[in-house]
Amino acid sequence: MNWGVALVSMLPEHVLLVGLVVLLLAEVASGRNRDGFAVAFVTVAAAAAAACMLFSAGLVASPFPGHFFAGPTTLMPKIAVLALTLPVLLLSRDDFADTRYYALVISSLYGACFVISSSSFLTLFLGIEIMSLPVYVLVLLAFLRAESTEAALKYLVLGGTATAMLLMGASFLYGWSGSLGIEAFRSAVTSTDPLAVAGVVMVVVALFVKAAVVPFHAWAPDAYEGASVPVTAYMATVIKAGVLFAALRLFGPKAPSAPLTVLLAALPLVSMVWGNLAAIRQTSFRRMIAYSSIAHAGYLFYAFLGAGPGRYQAIVFYVVAYGVMNVLAFAVLPRGIDDTRQDHLDVLKGLFHRRPYAALTIAAAMLSLAGLPPLPGFVAKFLIFRNVLAAGYTTYAVLGLVASYLGIYFYLRVIQYMFMSAEEPMAVRGRPRRLALAASLLCLVPAILLSFFPGWLLDQL
Amino acid sequence: MADSTLLNLVLWLPVLGMAGIAVLPKGNDSAVRSLSLVLMLVQLALTAVLYLHFDPNVSGLQFATRRPWIAAWGVDYSIGLDGINVLLVALTAFLGPLVVAGAFSAIQKDVKLFYAMVLFIQFAMLGTFVAQDLFLFYVFWEAMLIPMFLIIGIWGGERRIYATLKFVLYTAFGSILMLAALIYLVYSMHRTNGAMSFGFTALYAKSLPLETQMWLLAAFALSFAIKVPMVPLHTWLPDAHVEAPTTGSVILAGVLLKMGTYGFMKLGFPLFPDATRAFAPALMTLSVISIVYGACLALVQTDIKKVIAYSSISHLGYVMLGLVSLDLVGIQGAILQMVSHGLVAGGLFLMVGMIYERCHTRDIAAYGGLAKLLPVFSVFFTILTLASIGLPTTSGFAGEFMALLGAFNAAWPLHEAGYNLPLVLAVVAVSGVVLGALYMLWLAQRMLFGPVKAPHQPFPDLNARERTILIVLVAAIFAIGLYPQEPLRKTELGAREYQQLVLRTHTTANHPESDE
Numbered sequence: 012m013n014w015g016v017a018l019v020s021m022l023p024e025h026v027l028l029v030g031l032v033v034l035l036l037a038e039v040a041s042g043r044n045r046d047g048f049a050v051a052f053v054t055v056a057a058a059a060a061a062a063c064m065l066f067s068a069g070l071v072a073s074p075f076p077g078h079f080f081a082g083p084t085t086l087m088p089k090i091a092v093l094a095l096t097l098p099v100l101l102l103s104r105d106d107f108a109d110t111r112y113y114a115l116v117i118s119s120l121y122g123a124c125f126v127i128s129s130s131s132f133l134t135l136f137l138g139i140e141i142m143s144l145p146v147y148v149l150v151l152l153a154f155l156r157a158e159s160t161e162a163a164l165k166y167l168v169l170g171g172t173a174t175a176m177l178l179m180g181a182s183f184l185y186g187w188s189g190s191l192g193i194e195a196f197r198s199a200v201t202s203t204d205p206l207a208v209a210g211v212v213m214v215v216v217a218l219f220v221k222a223a224v225v226p227f228h229a230w231a232p233d234a235y236e237g238a239s240v241p242v243t244a245y246m247a248t249v250i251k252a253g254v255l256f257a258a259l260r261l262f263g264p265k266a267p268s269a270p271l272t273v274l275l276a277a278l279p280l281v282s283m284v285w286g287n288l289a290a291i292r293q294t295s296f297r298r299m300i301a302y303s304s305i306a307h308a309g310y311l312f313y314a315f316l317g318a319g320p321g322r323y324q325a326i327v328f329y330v331v332a333y334g335v336m337n338v339l340a341f342a343v344l345p346r347g348i349d350d351t352r353q354d355h356l357d358v359l360k361g362l363f364h365r366r367p368y369a370a371l372t373i374a375a376a377m378l379s380l381a382g383l384p385p386l387p388g389f390v391a392k393f394l395i396f397r398n399v400l401a402a403g404y405t406t407y408a409v410l411g412l413v414a415s416y417l418g419i420y421f422y423l424r425v426i427q428y429m430f431m432s433a434e435e436p437m438a439v440r441g442r443p444r445r446l447a448l449a450a451s452l453l454c455l456v457p458a459i460l461l462s463f464f465p466g467w468l469l470d471q472l
Numbered sequence: 473m474a475d476s477t478l479l480n481l482v483l484w485l486p487v488l489g490m491a492g493i494a495v496l497p498k499g500n501d502s503a504v505r506s507l508s509l510v511l512m513l514v515q516l517a518l519t520a521v522l523y524l525h526f527d528p529n530v531s532g533l534q535f536a537t538r539r540p541w542i543a544a545w546g547v548d549y550s551i552g553l554d555g556i557n558v559l560l561v562a563l564t565a566f567l568g569p570l571v572v573a574g575a576f577s578a579i580q581k582d583v584k585l586f587y588a589m590v591l592f593i594q595f596a597m598l599g600t601f602v603a604q605d606l607f608l609f610y611v612f613w614e615a616m617l618i619p620m621f622l623i624i625g626i627w628g629g630e631r632r633i634y635a636t637l638k639f640v641l642y643t644a645f646g647s648i649l650m651l652a653a654l655i656y657l658v659y660s661m662h663r664t665n666g667a668m669s670f671g672f673t674a675l676y677a678k679s680l681p682l683e684t685q686m687w688l689l690a691a692f693a694l695s696f697a698i699k700v701p702m703v704p705l706h707t708w709l710p711d712a713h714v715e716a717p718t719t720g721s722v723i724l725a726g727v728l729l730k731m732g733t734y735g736f737m738k739l740g741f742p743l744f745p746d747a748t749r750a751f752a753p754a755l756m757t758l759s760v761i762s763i764v765y766g767a768c769l770a771l772v773q774t775d776i777k778k779v780i781a782y783s784s785i786s787h788l789g790y791v792m793l794g795l796v797s798l799d800l801v802g803i804q805g806a807i808l809q810m811v812s813h814g815l816v817a818g819g820l821f822l823m824v825g826m827i828y829e830r831c832h833t834r835d836i837a838a839y840g841g842l843a844k845l846l847p848v849f850s851v852f853f854t855i856l857t858l859a860s861i862g863l864p865t866t867s868g869f870a871g872e873f874m875a876l877l878g879a880f881n882a883a884w885p886l887h888e889a890g891y892n893l894p895l896v897l898a899v900v901a902v903s904g905v906v907l908g909a910l911y912m913l914w915l916a917q918r919m920l921f922g923p924v925k926a927p928h929q930p931f932p933d934l935n936a937r938e939r940t941i942l943i944v945l946v947a948a949i950f951a952i953g954l955y956p957q958e959p960l961r962k963t964e965l966g967a968r969e970y971q972q973l974v975l976r977t978h979t980t981a982n983h984p985e986s987d988e
Contacts, residue, residue, distance in 0.1 A: 363585070378618060383644075384611040390542075396652070401659045409652050416648040423621065423640060427633060430585075431625045466542040 017074035020081035021128075022061040023089055027121045030054025031114060038110045051113035052100050055120065059093035062086050066471075077192055078134045085128045087327055087471060088256045092123050095248045095334040101450035102342055103241040112152060115145035116245065123253040129260055132181040132191045139177065139221070142253050143170050146246060150238040162230075162237025169230040173220035180213030196261045201268050211271060214261065221254040222308040223301075225282040232293075235301035236354065243297055244341040247304050248334035255311050259326050266318030266402070275315050276407045282309030283414035290421045295354045296344070299421060300337070303380055306418055307333055310395050313411055317398030324472040325394035331468065332379065332387035332461055339454035340376035342447050343369035359425060361434030369443065370429040372451055375458070381422040382415055387461035478522055479535040479551060482565065483598050485515045486591035493588045501583040505576055508587040512568035512594070519565035526558050528962045531969060533604060538671075541608070546668035550605040555966015556737055557601045559807055559959055560730055563814045564597050566948065567726045570941050574822050575719040577937075578829055579627060586627060590719060593619035597727050601734065606654050606670040609739070614647055616728065620720065627717040635708075635715035642708040646695030653691035657743070660684070676742055676973060685747035692740040693751075699732030700788050703762045713781035714834075718825025721777065725784050726818035730810045733791045737806070741795065742973035748796075749974070753893055755796045756879075760897045760904075763789035767907035771914070776827075776834045779915050780820045783860060786904055787813045787872075793901055794875030798974055802878015803967040804960050809871030811959065812952060816859045816868055819945040823853055826938055830931040836918050840925030846933045850920045852942045857916045859949045861909045867952035876901060 018025070034050050066086040073080050096116065103112065122141025129135035147170065151163040181191065187206040188195040196214065199207035216227065223231035235243045267275055286306030293299040307329075314325040345358055345366075363370035379388035392415060399408040444450070460467055489511040493504055526534055533552030541549040553561065572590060579586050596619065599612035617640055625636035654670075661678045662668050669675070680688070698705045709729075713721050741748040748755075766785030773779045787809065794806030827842075827849065828834055843850040859866035862873070879901060883894035934942070952959060 363582075367585075383618065384614045389611070389614070393651070393655070397655050397659065400652070400655045401662075405652075405656065408655075409649070412648045412652050416645055419644050420637070420641065423637065426621070427625060427637070430622060431633060431636075466540075466544060469542060469544045 013074070016072050020065065020070055020072035020074050021079070022065060023058040023086075023093065024121060024124050026058040026061050027054060027117055027124065030057070031117045031121070034110055034114050034117065044109050046108045047110035047113035048100065048104055048108065051117060052097065054117060055093055055096050055100060058120075058124075059090055059097070062089045062093060066090060073130070075134075078131045079125075079128050080130045081128055084323060085260075088127045088252070088259075088330075089124050091327060091331050091334070092127065092249050092252050092256075093120065095252070095331070095338065096120055096245070098338045098342060098450040098453040099241055099245050099248065101446040101453065102244060102338070102444060104446045105444045106239050106241060107152070112149070115149050115152075119143075119145040119149070119245075120249065123249060123256075126253050127256045127260065129257070130193055132184070132193070132196075135193070135257060135260065136174075136177060136181065139253075139257060140174065142250065143174075143221070146242075146250060149242045149245070150234055152239070152242070158233075158237040160237075162233040165230045166234045169220055169227070173217040173227075176213050176220070177217035180210045180215075180217060183207075183210030183213065186210075193261055193263070197263050197265045200262060200265050200271060203268060203270070208268075208270060212274065215258075215271070215274060218254055218258050218261075219278060219308075219312070222251060222258075222312070223305050224278050224308045224312060225285045225305060226278075228282070228286070228305045228308075231305055232298045232301040235304070236295055236297045240297075240341055240344065243300070244338050247300065247337045247341075248330075251304060251308065251311075252330040252334060255326055255330055258312070258315065259323060262315055262322070264319050264322060267315060272316060272404075275312060276404065279309035279312040280407065280410055280414060282306060282312075283411060284417060287414060287418035287421070290418065291424075293421075294356055296356055296359070296425075297354055299356070299425075300340075303418065303421075304337075306414075307380070310392065310411070310415065313399055313407070314395050316404050316407060317402035319398075321394070321398045321401065324469060325391070325398050327472055328387075328394050328461075328465070328468060329391040331457070332391040335454045335458050335461070336376040336379040336386070336388060339451055339458060340373050340380075342450040342454060343372045343443065345369070346443065356425065356428055359428045360432040362429040364434060366443065369447075372455070373429060374426045377422040377425045379458070381419045383419075385462050387458060387465065390461065390465040475525070475535045476537040476552075478518060479553060479602065480537055482515055482518045482522065482561075483551065483595065483602060485511060485518070486595040486598075489591045490588045490595075493584055493591070496584065498584070501580075504583050504587050505572070508572045508591060509569060511591070512565075512572050515594075516565045516569055519562055522553065523558065523562050523962075526553055526962055528555070528965060531965050536604070538604075541605075545607070545670070547607040547670050548605045549608060550671055551599075551602040551608075552604050553602065554969075555963045556807065556970060557734070558962050558966070559811050560601050560727075560734060561598060563730075563811045564594065564601065564727050567722065567814060567818055568594055570818070570822070570945065571719050571722050571726070573937060573941055574722065574825065575717070578718055578825060582626060585622070586719075589619040589622050590723075593623070593723060597723075597731070600731055604672050606658065606672065606675060606739070608670070610647075610651065610654060613731065613735075614644075616731070617643060617647075620723070620728070623720040623723070624712060624716045628715040628720065629717075630715070631711070632715045635711040638708045639712040642698050642705070643695075646698040649691040650695035653688045657688055672738070678743075680744070682746050682750065685744040686750065689740060689744040689747040689751065692743070693736070693755075696732040696735040696740055697758075699735065700729060700762075700792065701732065701785060702758050702789070702792065703765050703785065706762070706766070706785050709785065710778050710781045713784075713821075714775060714777045718821060718828070721781075721821040721825070722818045725780070725821055726814040729784060729788055730791075730814060733788060733795065733806070733810055736792070737795055737803075737970060742970060745974045745976055749798075752796050752798075756793065756894060756897050759789045759792035759796060760901045761789075762786065762792065763901050763904035764907065767904050767911060770911040771907065774836055776824050776836055776915065776919070777821070779836075779911060780817060780824065783908065783911065784813065784817050786908060787817070787860075787868075789904065790872050790875040790901070793898075794878050797875075797878040797882040798971055799878035799881040800964075800967055800971055801874050801881060803971055804963060805871050805874025805876075805878055807963045807967065808867070808952070808956060808959060809875055812859075812867035812871040812949070815945055815949050815952075816856055816866075819852075819856045819942065819949070820860065822941060822945075823849070823856060826934065831927045833927050836915065838925070838927050839919045840922045841920070842924075842926070843920040844924050845926060845929065845931075848934045848939065852934070852946065853920060854916060855946050855949075857912045859953070860912050862905060865950065865953045867949045867956070869953060870956040872905065876905075 125138030290302035379386035382392035536552030770782035862868035
């Protein structure tokens with residue numbers, strides 16, 4: 012084992028680890044509660060910069076051969092995940108000033124980076140657990156309300172089930188191939204051997220649970236609603252991204268076998284339809300976003316129908332566009348939505364007249380999530396359905412597009428409330444978050460770039 | 473090079489205006505209004521230069537720009553003027569200042585956002601017309617939804633939310649299927665010859681089996697037919713028109729509806745010529761149903777705006793009829809009718825807005841004898857009524873007459889060959905002219921003549937701003953009506969190219985790339 016290679020190629024992970032240690036030691040050394048924001052922000056920014064550096068250097072390395080891979084296709088997702096965390100951290104500033112919150116976020120990010128680089132079920136499993144475990148606590152950290160406890164517990168139980176399924180699937184695949192490497196999964200994907208299919212299905216279902224694909228979605232609305240806004244933003248972007256990148260690592264560019272295709276098309280399709288229809292009924296903004304994320308998980312898994320490098324492109328672009336726009340919306344939300352009892356879409360009524368910048372930004376985010384051009388969500392949707400069509404699944408593509416049409420209504424309703432409804436006398440007039448402007452600008456710049464120059468990112472993929 | 477800069481400038485000027493409005497301080501409404509007006513006038517002036525320098529004897533694109541946009545997919549930022557879109561670009565630019573000036577007194581709420589949205593939709597409409605790349609076209613096409621959604625939804629009437637959601641959900645449904653079809657189209661080309669281009673010319677050269685063409689045309693046609701709108705996909709239009717503020721109605725009737733017919737002309741029919749010819753009888757039947765049914769519905773309305781809304785369905789039926797006839801005269805008539813309808817219906821909606829601002833009702837029964845109360849208003853209303861009917865010397869006559877003539881030209885040889893449907897349809901379409909005269913004259917008679925009746929009196933006649941707007945409009949209507957050769961000269965080559973594209977057979981033969 013070459014320590015030099017391990018030191019350089021895992022630089023983003025090392026930076027996160029060092030930051031985490033500094034964060035914890037500083038608290039222990041000073042013997043009092045310290046504000047961990049600055050250290051956390053610098054750590055994540057440095058890790059993102061490190062990943063950028065390695066990416067532009069064109070690094071390709073396997074520090075732990077067969078377990079960990081660092082190359083352009085894993086560094087780009089890492090950059091995305093780390094960079095998306097920066098605005099989330101800015102949002103957290105108002106709600107969390109203690110070390111433990113930031114320590115948990117950094118641990119979770121560390122896990123996400125491991126997931127992205129994993130080359131075997133060992134590292135994949137470790138990564139997914141390191142990524143998810145802190146989030147169970149993060150959900151609970153909100154305001155210590157009854158809802159948060161319930162949400163965290165549901166999330167924990169379902170997350171645990173998914174973990175068990177993942178392990179079961181991995182052991183099936185190990186029994187089938189005698190290997191824990193992801194190559195075992197990739198060859199199992201095209202195999203029709205019952206053991207291989209059973210293993211693959213279990214792993215895929217575990218990922219479906221983690222990404223909240225119907226019918227394994229029940230935890231998401233409660234968790235999204237019960238957590239505090241920054242944690243919801245973190246779950247909707249980084250965790251979802253992590254799970255999709257895990258799937259991307261597992262599948263690689265391989266086309267799934269016919270029976271698997273049905274699974275990969277049917278459940279995501281149901282997810283799109285159900286997510287978009289159920290979102291219409293929601294009166295809580297965050298529950299609505301949860302159902303929207305269920306639909307988006309459907310679009311994302313649709314990318315696995317087509318084979319080839321287009322899948323990687325589509326998923327990375329989608330995750331970035333989706334994450335940026337989601338965080339953007341959360342960044343400028345009125346504070347009232349933080350409180351579950353006041354988290355009602357009515358809070359948004361007349362927002363344009365109170366805070367035009369916030370209303371316009373949320374409107375852009377909603378239109379992007381709805382997939383309307385010229386916003387990045389459109390290019391993302393285009394990439395997904397391009398792959399599905401290019402792979403020859405015309406019917407699935409048309410059904411998926413029609414399902415995405417079902418979602419337009421509830422996104423437009425948010426705009427309708429903000430722009431077209433008279434101001435609610437009950438509307439909460441809380442101050443915006445202190446760093447909301449910084450966080451939203453951090454999202455707005457890439458959002459504009461992705462809108463008008465999508466090629467800028469696509470050329471890197 | 474300098475030429476292409478000019479067209480880019482015309483296109484992007486509204487975006488510049490939006491940026492300007494965004495930085496203007498809050499509450500300075502008059503500055504927002506003047507900025508928008510000045511911008512639209514500059515845009516009109518530049519467009520006039522473009523129009524005058526547009527060489528009718530050159531085939532293909534003029535003032536063209538083509539740069540890679542998303543290189544990985546072969547998507548270009550490709551814009552240009554040709555014989556088909558030159559008049560529509562001119563129409564859009566011409567209506568721009570009138571729309572802005574027409575809203576000066578009516579819009580007092582959220583003025584900044586309003587003019588930003590008007591400029592945004594102007595940008596999106598111009599972009600849709602000049603785009604020469606399917607991806608770019610789709611982006612502009614969909615981008616029109618957002619400002620219109622807000623314009624109807626914020627500044628509209630009582631049932632504005634219902635109307636605007638209906639408008640967006642109808643049009644978005646068509647677009648989503650068009651998206652599926654366009655991706656399929658581009659990738660099927662990619663599969664057969666490895667080329668990856670969204671450019672119109674490259675796609676024209678593509679050969680497809682008839683059945684595929686039919687599916688794809690159906691998807692495109694659904695999107696375009698909703699926008700035109702053709703019966704039975706028209707039900708969003710009356711709601712949108714009635715609830716929209718005057719500006720929204722003028723933009724809708726003036727330019728937005730032409731997107732549908734333009735889409736058919738630029739994309740739907742030339743991309744899938746064999747399917748078009750196979751569908752021609754059905755399309756022709758639907759056009760004639762739109763003409764007659766729209767006119768019949770216009771006849772029984774009690775709301776002035778609804779009369780004009782349904783008349784739009786009828787008038788755009790002629791455009792479709794002319795396009796489907798594939799006769800040169802008919803095609804030219806269709807283009808002319810698009811422009812004429814934009815001016816006439818736009819003008820009529822402006823006038824409805826003017827009377828509404830004074831009396832706050834659009835109920836026809838509430839008015840009577842306005843000729844005595846508002847002589848100037850009545851003169852203009854009469855002129856626009858006659859233009860809508862298609863009286864000779866107005867633009868409406870030239871367009872409708874030529875479209876009908878085209879339908880007869882195409883139908884006659886078929887009739888002699890023993891196939892009578894087109895001829896029957898053409899004859900039925902003529903009845904739309906009679907019905908048109910009936911509902912418009914009846915509307916004018918009830919409003920302008922008879923015993924004097926108005927919700928409350930007195931109210932002032934048209935002011936200088938309103939008169940200027942109408943004089944300009946009426947002048948344009950007469951100019952086209954008296955001298956249709958000038959616009960027709962610009963479009964002749966474009967119409968011919970369209971005709972050739974749709975008449976060619978290309979189900980089997982593999983045509984070489986004409987684009988590269």
